[in-house]
Structures are given as structure tokens and as C-alpha cells.
Amino acid sequence: MVTRWEHFRHEADIGVRGFGATREAAFEQAALALTAVLTNPAEVAPRMPVRITCNAPEDALLFCDWLNALIYETATRHMLFGRFEVRIVDGRLEATAWGEPVDIGRHRPAVEIKGATYTELDVRRLADGGWLAQCVVDV
Amino acid sequence: MNLDRFERCGEFEWHLPAHGPMRVPVVIFASRALMQAMDAKVLEQACNVAALPGIVQASYAMPDAHWGYGFPIGGVAAFDPGEGVVSAGGVGFDISCGVRTLLTGLRREDIQRVQARLADTLFARIPAGVGSTGELHLSAKEMDAMLQGGARWAVERGYGSEADLVRIEECGCMHGADPRAVSEQARRRQRDEMGTLGSGNHYLELQHVAEVFEPAVAAAYGIAAGNVVVSIHCGSRGLGHQIGIEFLKEMVIAARDAGIVLPDRELACAPLASALGKRYLGAMRAAINCALANRQILTHLTRAAFREVLPEARLPLLYDVSHNTCKEETHEVDGLRRRLFVHRKGATRAFGPGHPELPAEFRAAGQPVLIGGSMGTSSYILAGLANGMERAFGSACHGAGRAMSRHEATRRWQGRAVVDELAGRGILIRSPSLRGVAEEAPLAYKDVSSVVDAADAAGLARKVARLEPLVCIKG
Numbered sequence: 001m002v003t004r005w006e007h008f009r010h011e012a013d014i015g016v017r018g019f020g021a022t023r024e025a026a027f028e029q030a031a032l033a034l035t036a037v038l039t040n041p042a043e044v045a046p047r048m049p050v051r052i053t054c055n056a057p058e059d060a061l062l063f064c065d066w067l068n069a070l071i072y073e074t075a076t077r078h079m080l081f082g083r084f085e086v087r088i089v090d091g092r093l094e095a096t097a098w099g100e101p102v103d104i105g106r107h108r109p110a111v112e113i114k115g116a117t118y119t120e121l122d123v124r125r126l127a128d129g130g131w132l133a134q135c136v137v138d139v
Numbered sequence: 140m141n142l143d144r145f146e147r148c149g150e151f152e153w154h155l156p157a158h159g160p161m162r163v164p165v166v167i168f169a170s171r172a173l174m175q176a177m178d179a180k181v182l183e184q185a186c187n188v189a190a191l192p193g194i195v196q197a198s199y200a201m202p203d204a205h206w207g208y209g210f211p212i213g214g215v216a217a218f219d220p221g222e223g224v225v226s227a228g229g230v231g232f233d234i235s236c237g238v239r240t241l242l243t244g245l246r247r248e249d250i251q252r253v254q255a256r257l258a259d260t261l262f263a264r265i266p267a268g269v270g271s272t273g274e275l276h277l278s279a280k281e282m283d284a285m286l287q288g289g290a291r292w293a294v295e296r297g298y299g300s301e302a303d304l305v306r307i308e309e310c311g312c313m314h315g316a317d318p319r320a321v322s323e324q325a326r327r328r329q330r331d332e333m334g335t336l337g338s339g340n341h342y343l344e345l346q347h348v349a350e351v352f353e354p355a356v357a358a359a360y361g362i363a364a365g366n367v368v369v370s371i372h373c374g375s376r377g378l379g380h381q382i383g384i385e386f387l388k389e390m391v392i393a394a395r396d397a398g399i400v401l402p403d404r405e406l407a408c409a410p411l412a413s414a415l416g417k418r419y420l421g422a423m424r425a426a427i428n429c430a431l432a433n434r435q436i437l438t439h440l441t442r443a444a445f446r447e448v449l450p451e452a453r454l455p456l457l458y459d460v461s462h463n464t465c466k467e468e469t470h471e472v473d474g475l476r477r478r479l480f481v482h483r484k485g486a487t488r489a490f491g492p493g494h495p496e497l498p499a500e501f502r503a504a505g506q507p508v509l510i511g512g513s514m515g516t517s518s519y520i521l522a523g524l525a526n527g528m529e530r531a532f533g534s535a536c537h538g539a540g541r542a543m544s545r546h547e548a549t550r551r552w553q554g555r556a557v558v559d560e561l562a563g564r565g566i567l568i569r570s571p572s573l574r575g576v577a578e579e580a581p582l583a584y585k586d587v588s589s590v591v592d593a594a595d596a597a598g599l600a601r602k603v604a605r606l607e608p609l610v611c612i613k614g
Binding site: 007011012013014038056057064068071072075076078102104108109110112116118136 | 540
């Protein structure tokens with residue numbers, strides 16, 4: 001299982017997808033895909049940590065909550081995030097996202113993200129033992 | 140989309156009779172070419188909507204329908220207050236996203252000598268793009284007043300005049316808003332975003348009237364060929380997005396706990412008569428007011444920018460429409476007048492002549508229906524029709540709809556090249572993000588003219604005027 005992220009096609013918006021050896025790693029990769037909707041994640045300096053906690057009764061809803069928490073922190077702190085560490089125990093996600101304030105000149109952010117949706121929402125173990133986490137985000 | 144399953148009723152109306160769990164038929168208004176190009180997901184989603192409890196008459200899709208979230212974008216569905224439901228997905232994340240158009244009293248030749256200066260002044264005055272913030276930061280008390288009062292709240296604080304309010308749906312103030320149903324997170328997300336344009340497909344455009352199809356109606360609206368107008372497209376900003384996110388999750392979990400299996404999680408809904416349904420309606424109406432207040436503040440900023448460059452210009456409001464809403468309205472169904480909750484997801488209200496909710500000066504002409512194009516292409520002004528009220532509860536299309544993904548657009552076009560090409564055609568683009576410009580390239584959208592032609596031919600609304608852009612401020 002290669003740890004990676006990608007975007008997938010949606011007619012009006014953008015799909016974000018993460019792959020990882022664990023569910024947590026897939027969530028972290030999908031978060032990088034989320035940042036890549038706005039800017040190149042490699043250009044975001046992981047200087048400031050922000051703690052994030054979510055609860056949901058199933059993995060898929062927890063994944064959507066995780067992305068929506070990042071969208072909320074991005075919007076209210078005017079920050080971009082480039083590094084993530086996720087832990088999940090019994091439906092509770094505890095994470096740290098590292099980033100920096102948006103620098104319009106340097107990051108040239110393309111578009112705001114309104115929210116992570118339940119469209120194409122999927123969190124599952126793949127045949128090779130790795131994990132996939134994905135959904136469409138509304139921009 | 141495969142058209143074999145449809146019954147064709149005239150050239151621009153396609154019916155799929157109810158079958159399986161569907162309670163009503165699906166009706167799509169479109170030309171054959173638009174139908175063939177339409178994503179098959181539109182029909183799947185329209186059929187899912189047709190199966191929701193309490194739906195009345197039909198599940199409708201407009202000519203610009205495309206794959207949405209639960210409901211198709213371009214979807215219209217009305218529900219009975221007793222048996223029906225309200226759906227957070229059926230309204231969407233950008234609650235009350237809409238368009239307003241301002242008249243300027245100027246002609247194209249008045250603008251040409253100051254076009255670049257006006258573009259720069261508007262770009263400097265209008266906060267646009269990711270991370271942009273407004274100058275207005277509301278206290279908790281003022282936030283409550285804004286959520287209750289909408290554009291009326293903004294006018295009372297000096298952002299515009301009373302004359303603006305009659306030119307806005309609901310006279311600028313959506314009744315039944317409940318600020319207590321709006322979470323702290325949603326309020327916090329709005330804290331820095333009052334009077335901001337946003338990004339993506341949101342814009343402020345200076346346009347000229349390139350063509351008039353109905354001179355008498357155009358005159359009633361105050362427009363004529365060669366006139367310059369300003370159109371603003373944006374919504375309820377972070378507050379509306381957060382309300383959409385929170386209630387969608389709550390409705391999904393409520394359905395799961397009630398043992399209801401949804402064909403698509405985004406279809407999550409709550410009975411209109413339930414506590415959750417009522418709380419959502421209260422929060423959604425507050426978000427409608429937020430969108431109306433936001434567009435009113437942007438109008439004020441636009442007027443200030445004009446005053447700097449063209450002090451003699453006055454910018455009265457032509458009209459303001461919202462295209463992501465659920466509103467309680469009276470409609471005639473099978474000869475009976477009924478109160479219904481009408482969801483319009485990516486669809487514009489298009490009330491016909493004589494409707495009591497229209498301002499007196501538009502009552503003979505019908506409601507102005509403002510249809511935005513993509514950057515660099517035409518926009519349209521249509522008028523609601525009397526028989527449109529029977530067709531889809533007084534609704535019409537809302538825009539072009541994307542033809543390709545954002546990723547594909549950035550693969551095909553460079554932002555700088557798009558800006559230069561449009562400048563060569565006399566259209567000035569101002570944006571903080573060249574990647575954003577590439578994602579919004581004109582050819583990334585469907586042809587808005589074919590959508591509008593279909594809406595006109597289907598009898599949803601009639602074409603009044605075509606607008607072409609002169610300046611576009613993109614987020």
C-alpha cells in the first residue's frame with residue numbers, strides 16, 4: 001500500500017481521496033488532498049499546531065467530520081495546513097494539523113471550500129490491506 | 140442520458156412516470172441536445188427526490204440540471220406541510236446563493252474611458268477570494284439582529300435605502316428566521332465574512348445590455364440596449380455553509396436512528412412537522428437573511444466604488460433572486476390552492492405577472508429572473524410567466540452549470556492566458572488567484588444561451604435581455 005492522495009472528478013466540484021496503510025494514514029492523506037484544492041501542500045509551512053477532535057457513530061461520518069473541522073479551522077483562523085497526525089479510538093478522532101496563516105501572494109489560494117459532502121463518501125479497507133478514505137467537497 | 144424511458148410532452152418537456160418507490164413522476168425541462176448531454180446522475184437523483192414523503196405533483200429538473208448532492212442542482216420539489224419533509228441537501232451548502240443586478244443609468248460609452256479605473260477601484264473595495272475579510276465584525280447582539288433582519292437590517296445601518304428592499308424577494312427580510320437555531324460555529328465562521336464576495340463561481344460583474352428581446356418588459360425593468368448594469372453573485376458565506384454541514388449530519392443520524400435507509404446520504408431530511416425540521420427551517424431562514432444582508436453590503440461597497448470614479452452615477456437595485464432555498468408558498472395543485480414548502484436547489488423563483496409578492500411596478504411584467512453566465516460569457520434577464528406557475532411551481536434555471544471539472548480546466552488553460560484573451564475582447568478580469576481564474580475559464584461551463592433558450596421555449600420564463608461582461612471581479 002502506497003501512502004498517497006489524489007483528486008477525483010465531480011461535475012461541479014472536486015473529490016478528495018487518501019490512501020494509507022491504516023485508516024488514520026488514509027485520513028491524513030485525504031487532508032493533504034483537501035489542502036491541494038486550495039494550494040500546493042508542499043508550499044505550506046507546518047509552523048503552528050491546531051488540535052482537532054471529532055466524534056461520529058461510523059467511520060464515514062467521522063471522515064466527513066474530520067474534513068469539515070479542517071474547513072472550519074481554515075476559514076476561522078485564516079490558515080492553511082500542510083501536515084497532519086490523526087488518532088482514532090472508538091469513534092473519536094483526535095488530531096493535530098500543522099500550518100501557517102494564509103499568505104495570498106505566496107499561496108495564491110484558488111478557491112474556498114464550503115464543506116465536505118456525503119457524495120461519493122467512502123471509508124474502507126482495500127484488498128491489499130490498506131485503507132481508502134474519500135468524498136466530494138463543495139467549492 | 141438515455142432518453143428511451145421518457146415520455147416526451149412537447150419539444151422541451153420530458154416525463155418519466157412514477158415507478159418503484161417513486162410517489163410522483165420526474166419532469167425535466169430541456170432540449171433534446173441538453174437532455175443528451177445531461178449526466179445520468181441527474182435522473183437518478185431526481186427519481187430519489189420523487190420517492191421522498193409528502194412530495195407534491197412532480198420532481199422537476201431545470202434545463203441546466205447537473206449532478207448535485209442528493210437533489211440534482213437545478214432541482215425543484217414541493218412538499219406538503221403535514222406529510223412532507225425538508226432536506227438540508229435539497230437546499231445545499233450555499234444557502235440563498237443568488238444574484239442581484241443594479242442599474243447604473245450609464246451607457247457603454249460612458250464606461251469605456253474609465254473601465255480600467257473602475258475595475259481597479261471595485262477590486263480594491265470588494266473583499267474577494269480565500270482569506271479575504273470584511274470591515275464589519277458583528278457583536279453577538281448584532282449577529283442576532285442581522286439573522287432576523289436580512290437586507291432590512293443592513294439598510295437600517297446605512298447600507299442602502301428603503302427603495303432597495305421592495306426589489307428583493309421577501310422584501311429583503313425572510314420571516315420565520317430563528318437565530319437560536321444557528322450554532323456558535325456558524326456564527327464564528329461568519330465573524331470576518333460580512334460583506335465578502337467569496338470565491339469559486341461567485342463574482343461581481345459590470346455588464347452591458349447587448350440585446351433586448353422584449354422591449355416593453357425591459358422598459359418596465361428600467362433597461363435598454365447599450366445600458367450598463369452591475370450583477371453580484373454570492374450567498375450566505377461561511378454561516379450558511381456551516382448550517383448546511385451541521386444539519387445534514389444531524390438529519391443523517393436521525394434517519395439512521397429511525398431505521399430509515401436512504402438511497403443517498405445527501406437526501407437526509409426531516410419531517411416538516413418535526414422539531415428537527417422546524418429547527419432547520421429557522422436556521423436556514425436565518426442564513427437566507429445573512430445572504431440578503433451580505434449582498435446588500437456588497438451593493439453599498441459597489442456604490443462607493445462608483446462614486447469614486449463616476450460621482451454622478453446612481454445604482455438603484457433592479458432585483459435580487461436567491462437560488463438555493465426552501466420557501467413556504469401558495470400554489471394551485473389539481474384546482475386547489477395549497478401551502479407548500481418549495482425546495483429550489485440551483486433554481487430561480489420565477490413568479491408570473493400578477494403575483495401579489497411582486498413589487499407593484501413589476502406586477503404586469505412578471506418577476507425579473509436573473510441568470511448568471513460564466514466569466515466572459517453572456518448573462519440573461521428573463522421574466523416569470525403566468526403559465527410558468529403551473530409548470531414547476533414558478534421556477535426557472537439558474538445558470539450555465541459546469542461542463543468540466545476544475546482539474547480538467549486547469550490542465551487545459553493557464554489563468555494568465557485566460558485574463559489576456561478576455562482583455563483582448565474588452566473584458567477586464569481582476570482576481571487574487573490566477574489558478575482560480577483558470578478553474579473558472581469560460582469554456583469550463585456549458586453554453587448558458589442554450590439553457591436560457593430551453594427555459595424560454597419550455598415556458599418557464601421568457602427572455603428579456605442578454606448581457607455581456609465588461610469587468611469581472613472574481614474571488
